[in-house]
Amino acid sequence: MTKQPPRVPKKDAEVFGLKRAASGLWSARLSIPRDRWQDVGKAYGTRSSIRQEFLKSLQTHDKQEAIRRRGPALDALRTQVNGRLEAIGKKPLSGDWVPDWATPEKAIEAGLRYRQQIEQASDDYDPAEGLNPGEAAEGAPESEREHVRWRVRKTPWL
16 A cells, blocks of 8 residues: 555645735745755855755735735746855756756747647637527637637646
8 A cells, every 4th residue: 555645735736835924014034955054054054054945025914815925926036046056066956957848949840739739620610509599609619720820829838
């Protein structure tokens, strides 16, 4: 039997990367991986030579607004830390890893595949196909090409 990772409660997942101060203000919280504490501490010149996390105020008391602001704030913090690490000759926090789906080659490949699907789509398309007689096909694409183009736009980039 394989060991299942612990489940993160929804409440914890939505505030991941956030911390609420006693004043009620929300901050972005960048946690540094344990194996990089010393590298980051050295990059920032801390007395203990260890840095475990960074906090930056999101300047809001509203939780939903804090969740919206969290992503850009964490990206900015990560960029700042990575710059300091590179300045002392250390690897960035993420190391050399790049997800295979995030490469420019994969994006171009997907774009070309979608373009081919759109070009191969026929203009002989009945927007009312599959509807019962008398049902309106409001908002339906006028051609199969438009239908495929719409589907491609709705396709998630995973």
